[in-house]
Amino acid sequence: MTLLLADFDLVGFVSTLSMNVMAVAMLFSLVRLFRGPSVPDRVIALDLIAALSVGIIAIYSIGNDEPMLLRAGIVVALVVFIGTVAFAMFVEKRGRE
Amino acid sequence: MPAAINEIIACVFILAGTAFSLVAAVGIVRMPDLFTRMQAAAKTGTLGVGCTILAVAIYYADPGVATLAALVILFLFLTNPIAAHMIARAGYFAGVPIWEHTVVDELKGQYDKQTHTLKASDGTGALSDPDASGPGPQPPASEP
Numbered sequence: 255m256t257l258l259l260a261d262f263d264l265v266g267f268v269s270t271l272s273m274n275v276m277a278v279a280m281l282f283s284l285v286r287l288f289r290g291p292s293v294p295d296r297v298i299a300l301d302l303i304a305a306l307s308v309g310i311i312a313i314y315s316i317g318n319d320e321p322m323l324l325r326a327g328i329v330v331a332l333v334v335f336i337g338t339v340a341f342a343m344f345v346e347k348r349g350r351e
Numbered sequence: 352m353p354a355a356i357n358e359i360i361a362c363v364f365i366l367a368g369t370a371f372s373l374v375a376a377v378g379i380v381r382m383p384d385l386f387t388r389m390q391a392a393a394k395t396g397t398l399g400v401g402c403t404i405l406a407v408a409i410y411y412a413d414p415g416v417a418t419l420a421a422l423v424i425l426f427l428f429l430t431n432p433i434a435a436h437m438i439a440r441a442g443y444f445a446g447v448p449i450w451e452h453t454v455v456d457e458l459k460g461q462y463d464k465q466t467h468t469l470k471a472s473d474g475t476g477a478l479s480d481p482d483a484s485g486p487g488p489q490p491p492a493s494e495p
Binding site: 269271316 | 358359361362365366368369370372373375376377379380385388389392393396397399400403404406407410411413415416419420422423426427430431433434435437438439440441442444445447
């Protein structure tokens, strides 16, 4: 019994489980991305997908012992923020005309 | 070798972040209109990803990784609310319909969508509180 407990890979188990749950969450936001009745709905779904992918990058970095991957998370967060702001300006300008 | 204490704490934070992210995704599917969806996705998603990045910082227990994680968290907490606010504002001005059971829409009828200014108070209840009118030019107080 103690041998079983000692061999239990807590980090591996938790990271695999969290990866699967994050995949389910990403599927949910994909549903909103395809179904969203208006453009801002789809933009919000894209924003959430980007945030979830930053989380997935973090979990992958823990599960595979690669701390360098956090830099990829920074880049994803940066690019998506600029994209969302551009989409907001586009929606606002198009709505006024 | 049993799990180290920082691994256990990191696992707790990973699970918390994952739970928040799942709640955000359920909220973005289940909520009835754009603005409630924006609330669910922005607040809960930011908190969930923040918890996960914090777990990375705790797991590695290394100053360089911790600095990177702090950068990611700072950037996320700065930009995500701004992006959500901008897209909700754009949707409101573009005429995205509001849920029919919404209790109050305080901007309705008080905002000029062409010039993007608040309509001046004309005694009909708009800007009824003079102290809440902001740092604009105040009328000079008449001293008797």
